[in-house]
Amino acid sequence: MLDxxxxxxxxxxxxxxSLEQPISTLKGIGSQTAKRLEKLGVFLVRDLIFHxxxxxxxxxxxxxxxSLRAGQTVLICGKIEIVDIVTSGRGSLxxxxxxxxxxxxxxxxxxxxxxxxxxxxxxLVSCFGEIRYGYAGQEIIHPEYKVxxxxxxxxxxxxxxxxxxxxxxxxxxxxxxxxxxxxxxxYQSGDSTVDELPESVLQKMAYPSLTEALQTLHSPSSSxxxxxxxxxxxxARKRLAFEEFLSHHLSLLKAKKANSxxxxxxxxANQKQIEQFLKSLPFTLTEAQQRVIKEVEQxxxxxxxxxxxxxxxxxxxxxxVCAYAALLALDSDYQVAIMAPTELLAEQHYxxxxxxxxxxEVELVxxxxxxxxxxxxxxxxxxxxxxxxxxxxxxxxxxDAVNFxxxxxxxxxxxxxxxxxxxxxxxxxxxxxxxxxxxxVMTATPIPRxxxxxxxxxxxxxxxxxxxxxRKPVTTRAISAERRDEIIARIDNWNExxxxxxxxCTLIEESEILQCEAAEATAIKLIQALPKIxxxxxxxxxxxxxKEQVMSDFKKHKIDMxxxxxxxxxxxxxxxAGLMIIENPERLGLSQLHQLRGRVGRGENDSxxxxxxxxxxxxxxxxxxxxxRETTNGFVIADKDLELRGPGEMLGTRQTGQMQFKxxxxxxxxxxxxxxxxxxxIIEQETPEVIQPxxxxxxxxxxxxxxx
Ligand code: ADP
Ligand code: MG
Numbered sequence: 001m002l003d004x005x006x007x008x009x010x011x012x013x014x015x016x017x018s019l020e021q022p023i024s025t026l027k028g029i030g031s032q033t034a035k036r037l038e039k040l041g042v043f044l045v046r047d048l049i050f051h052x053x054x055x056x057x058x059x060x061x062x063x064x065x066x067s068l069r070a071g072q073t074v075l076i077c078g079k080i081e082i083v084d085i086v087t088s089g090r091g092s093l094x095x096x097x098x099x100x101x102x103x104x105x106x107x108x109x110x111x112x113x114x115x116x117x118x119x120x121x122x123x124l125v126s127c128f129g130e131i132r133y134g135y136a137g138q139e140i141i142h143p144e145y146k147v148x149x150x151x152x153x154x155x156x157x158x159x160x161x162x163x164x165x166x167x168x169x170x171x172x173x174x175x176x177x178x179x180x181x182x183x184x185x186x187y188q189s190g191d192s193t194v195d196e197l198p199e200s201v202l203q204k205m206a207y208p209s210l211t212e213a214l215q216t217l218h219s220p221s222s223s224x225x226x227x228x229x230x231x232x233x234x235x236a237r238k239r240l241a242f243e244e245f246l247s248h249h250l251s252l253l254k255a256k257k258a259n260s261x262x263x264x265x266x267x268x269a270n271q272k273q274i275e276q277f278l279k280s281l282p283f284t285l286t287e288a289q290q291r292v293i294k295e296v297e298q299x300x301x302x303x304x305x306x307x308x309x310x311x312x313x314x315x316x317x318x319x320x321v322c323a324y325a326a327l328l329a330l331d332s333d334y335q336v337a338i339m340a341p342t343e344l345l346a347e348q349h350y351x352x353x354x355x356x357x358x359x360x361e362v363e364l365v366x367x368x369x370x371x372x373x374x375x376x377x378x379x380x381x382x383x384x385x386x387x388x389x390x391x392x393x394x395x396x397x398x399x400d401a402v403n404f405x406x407x408x409x410x411x412x413x414x415x416x417x418x419x420x421x422x423x424x425x426x427x428x429x430x431x432x433x434x435x436x437x438x439x440x441v442m443t444a445t446p447i448p449r450x451x452x453x454x455x456x457x458x459x460x461x462x463x464x465x466x467x468x469x470x471r472k473p474v475t476t477r478a479i480s481a482e483r484r485d486e487i488i489a490r491i492d493n494w495n496e497x498x499x500x501x502x503x504x505c506t507l508i509e510e511s512e513i514l515q516c517e518a519a520e521a522t523a524i525k526l527i528q529a530l531p532k533i534x535x536x537x538x539x540x541x542x543x544x545x546x547k548e549q550v551m552s553d554f555k556k557h558k559i560d561m562x563x564x565x566x567x568x569x570x571x572x573x574x575x576x577a578g579l580m581i582i583e584n585p586e587r588l589g590l591s592q593l594h595q596l597r598g599r600v601g602r603g604e605n606d607s608x609x610x611x612x613x614x615x616x617x618x619x620x621x622x623x624x625x626x627x628x629r630e631t632t633n634g635f636v637i638a639d640k641d642l643e644l645r646g647p648g649e650m651l652g653t654r655q656t657g658q659m660q661f662k663x664x665x666x667x668x669x670x671x672x673x674x675x676x677x678x679x680x681x682i683i684e685q686e687t688p689e690v691i692q693p694x695x696x697x698x699x700x701x702x703x704x705x706x707x708x
Contacts, residue, residue, distance in 0.1 A: 017185040019046040026181045028174055037175075039167045041662065046697070048182035050240070050662055051175075052217050053162035055230050059128055060222035062154045066101030068138055073130045076104060077154035080123045085116075094136070095119050097127070099151065104131075105139035124148045126155060159219040160226070183218060187211070196690040196697075197243060201679045207239035232668050241664035242672045242679075245454065247698035248661075249676050250683070250691050252457035256307065259458065262436040264305035265408045269297065270331040273360070277327055280359065281320065283468065289317055292462040296325050296440060299460070300409070305427075306438035309415065309456055312464030313634040314444045314598025315471065319349065321464070322411045323356050325440055330362055330389050334408025334437075338392045339426060341414045343368045343544055344551065344567055349413070350392045357390065367393035367402070370544035398426045407437045415441040444598070445591050447638055450673035451666070473632050474601040478585075478611045478625045487581065487612060488529050494579050495533050495560050499605070501579035503563045504596055506587045515565045516541045522583070523563040534558070539565045566592070568599060578607030585611040585628075586621040590641040594634055601632075620644060642670070662698065 017025075023045055024034040037043075042051055063074040078097035086092050093111040096103055106127055108115060119125070129143035148154060164175045186192055192211045195202070202209070208216065213236035220229055228234050232241075278285070285293070292310055299306035312318045326336040338353075340346040350366040357364065365379045365388045382388040386405030391397065407430030412418060430437035441459060452461070479487065494501060503526060505519040516539040523537040536550045536559035553559045555574055562568070562577070566588070580600045585593055593611075600607040611625055627640045664672070683690060 017045075017188070019044065019049070019182075019185060019189055019191060021045055023048060023178065023182075026178050028177050028181075033170055033174065036167050036169050040165060045182045045185055046700075048179050049186050049214055049218075050697075051164060051179065052237070052240075052663060054165050055163045056160040056220060056226055057128070057163060058160055058222070058226060059157040060160060061156060062126070064101040065097075065099045065104045065138075068102070068104070068131045070131050070133050070138070073128075075126060075128045075154075075156065077124070077126045077148065077151055078104065079151065080119060080121055080125060083116075083119055083121055093119070095125075096136075097125060103137060105134065105136050106143050106145065107134070107139050107141050109142070118147060124151055159221055160224070160229070162218055162220075179218060183214065186214070196687075196694050197239075197246075197679070198682055198687050198690075200686075201675075201682060202239075205235075205239070205242065205675060207235050207242070210239070210243075212236065213239045232665065237663070238669070238672065241661075241669045242675070243694065244661055244664040244698045245669070245672055245676050246679050246683075247694045248454050249457050249680050251695045251699055252454075253680060253684070254691065254695065256458040259307055259436070260304050262305050262431075263303050263434050264436055264438055265329075265332060265334055266303050267300040267328040267332040267334070267408070267438075269301075269328055273327060273331055274324075276359065277324070277356065280356065285320070286317065286464075286466055286468055288312075288464045288466040289321055292321055292464055293324050295460075295462045296321065297328065300325065300328050300438055305436040306440065307459050308439070309441045309443065309459040309461045310464060311443055311461060313467065314595055315602060316444075316464040316467050318413075318442045318444070318464060319352060320356075322413070322440060322442065323353060325409060325411065325438075326353070326390060329409040329438075330360070332408065334406050335383070335386060335388070335404055336390050336409045336411065337397055337404065337407060337426065337430070337437075338390065338411040339397050339413065339418075340392070340394060341418065342540075342567055343370060343394055344538070344547055345413065346392055346394050347544065347548055348551075348573065353390055353392065362389035363387055364390045364392065367391060367396050368544060369394060369396050371396075398429060402429065404430055410437050410439045412439070412441045415443045444595060444634070445638065450670060451642070453673060453676060470604060471601055472604075472606060474597055474607045474609050476597065476609045476611065476629045476632075478613060478617075478629065480615045481583075481612050482615060487610060490610070491530060491561065491579070491581070492532065495530075498576075499579065500554065500557060500559070500574065500577035501561045501581065502568065502577055502599060503561060504568065504580065504582045505563065505565055506582070506584045513541065515539065519563055519565045526561070526563060530561070534560045535563060536561070537563045538567060540567045566596065568596070573602060574599075575603035578603055578605055579610070580608070581610045581612055583612050584614060585625060586613050586617065590624055590627060590637050590644070591634070593628055594632075594637045597628070597632075642667075 021044065022034065023029050023037060023042060024031050026045065029037075040051065042048055057073060059075045061075065062077050063072070065076055065078060068074065068076070076099065078099040080095050081098050081103070082096040084094045086094055090109050093108040093116055095106045097106060124147065125145050126148050127140060127143040127145040129140035131138050131140060133139075146155070162176065162179070163172065164179065166172060166175065195209050197207065197210070207213070216224065216234065216236040217240075224234070296306070296308060299308055310318055310321060322338065326338070329336045338349055340349055346366060346368055350364065353364055363382065365382060367379055371379060379388070380401055383391055384403045384405055396402070410426055410430060412426070427436060427439055447455070491501060503522065505515070505522050519537060519539045523535055527535050536554055538547050538550050550559065550562070554562050554577070557576060578600050580597060582593065582596060597609045600609060611628065613621070613625065617625070624640075624644055627637060631637060
């Protein structure tokens with residue numbers, strides 16, 4: 001009786017090992033090591049099996065000493081011919097070994113007495129390490145070595161040895177052993193008997209099963225080429241990368257499906273209001289704008305939440321489309337939240353919307369981090385009570401203190417600056433018993449279709465593919481910073497014709513403080529070099545009111561030249577400013593440069609963008625800048641950017657830390673994306689039950705995507 005009680009009490013601990021248990025349950029992993037491994041994203045046993053080696057060592061064969069080349073990392077066997085202690089320099093223990101084909105030196109700095117004792121003339125050793133050329137010929141410094149008994153039967157390993165990414169305080173051997181245990185648990189678990197990828201997909205892609213793939217990657221047989229293993233081209237690794245991409249895609253599709261289960265407020269357009277609004281605009285909408293407006297209108301009139309992305313190049317006129325959507329919400333008595341990535345942009349939207357909505361009764365408020373104290377309280381109250389109709393702001397909008405009364409529409413501008421999760425967090429705010437607000441997301445960064453799959457699959461996409469009429473392409477030139485005098489003369493001349501200009505300072509450092517200091521220093525230099533020109537400065541660390549003052553002075557042409565950090569990248573709109581000088585353009589991504597350049601070319605006159613680079617320019621940098629000179633098409637630029645630089649910039653990972661993959665690499669593995677959609681369709685039709693396990697495996701802890 002007592003026995004049974006006891007054993008049933010114990011049963012949770014005696015359950016078969018599971019992939020879901022924390023790694024601290026493995027032999028050799030104490031709580032401290034477990035804590036350290038968290039830095040690598042390894043929490044559970046499951047995470048360990050997907051913690052892949054980044055390189056391998058080959059101890060499966062013995063190389064003749066006579067055949068070695070510098071740089072090779074190899075196993076050799078030989079007899080110690082000479083032992084010597086060199087006292088010059090740092091001092092070292094030196095053993096020369098021979099296998100009959102040549103001589104090799106093993107060199108140890110910081111050797112122990114025991115080492116010295118074990119390495120005697122005549123001793124047979126196997127040793128492993130990287131071959132270098134010293135003045136004593138070929139040598140291995142601090143090799144791994146073993147004393148052996150016979151040269152004919154030098155001990156080798158049967159598989160290649162994995163080398164795992166480490167974190168401080170964890171040894172390679174510890175991690176290797178832990179991974180071996182994790183794999184053993186995996187092989188015994190149910191997981192190894194099912195494969196989430198359907199047979200047809202595996203066949204089409206010529207992928208091995210998950211179990212085979214893991215086996216190959218963690219302990220590859222000696223017949224597999226090290227090169228293929230290390231450059232990531234093996235089907236085993238491709239399979240995992242594919243699975244990871246697929247899981248991200250599936251999770252977004254799932255979010256989309258979940259979204260469609262919700263209700264949303266149905267907006268009824270008030271034709272009179274709309275006509276009035278359209279009449280008040282100083283231009284007529286382009287066909288592209290009208291088409292997109294129609295798509296938005298249809299979404300808003302249905303009772304499921306809109307999730308729509310508007311993609312349109314800089315200057316294509318997305319803001320007015322948002323205003324139209326806002327009008328629909330307001331007409332039906334709902335609140336509209338508009339979120340912009342920077343204060344400057346939020347402020348500009350605020351001013352634009354004030355103009356567009358001045359003839360209506362609607363109350364607009366601006367909520368940014370700068371709004372404090374009593375004013376903030378009043379604004380929060382007006383949002384909660386519902387007296388404010390249009391709420392414009394930055395990230396501040398999704399703080400806890402912000403509660404909406406009747407949020408019906410969320411507009412997110414320059415979506416690429418926010419992460420997927422941030423986008424979904426705001427939507428939660430408007431969620432009320434079974435109802436979700438509509439959502440409209442805008443981006444000027446055209447990301448290639450294949451990548452859109454990983455970040456926008458939960459959205460419907462509308463494209464504004466034409467710029468408003470009358471825009472002239474910006475003439476772009478790359479010019480060396482050594483020709484500074486010419487540039488200064490150019491600005492003077494430009495200014496005499498009555499035009500304004502931008503001077504954009506860039507800095508590699510992410511630090512905003514340094515960026516602002518650099519901009520200040522540049523402004524001072526320019527004021528000295530250009531005494532006739534009224535120069536203003538904006539950067540991210542100025543107070544909102546100061547920035548607003550400078551921007552409004554620039555708009556009113558009280559300032560001739562605006563010196564700025566890349567804060568002006570998005571949104572700023574001053575048609576008379578047709579010259580932009582960008583310092584050190586080689587430091588920025590092409591898409592970002594394209595965005596910056598989008599600030600000019602808004603007026604009726606010719607406009608110019610001067611890319612002032614620091615010579616000498618690397619070959620890639622030269623290629624990149626020439627792409628900007630050749631095209632003003634954002635899509636072409638985005639594609640090239642992906643090719644030459646990688647996708648980080650485009651997806652906004654740099655700013656937000658989103659879109660992190662465990663195994664897949666957006667640059668190396670882009671070709672896989674083509675097939676992801678196809679596989680997702682097959683899975684949805686044939687084996688929908690694997691969707692959840694896949695999402696769990698690859699997005700595990702981080703998944704908020706699919707939250708309903
Ligand atoms: P973006 O798509 O980059 O956000 P904006 O909405 O800021 O572009 O529009 C850029 C400029 O074009 C603004 O000055 C805006 O008033 C103007 N604009 C928008 N639509 C039209 C149009 N149909 N015809 C002429 N100008 C337009
Ligand atoms: Mg815009």
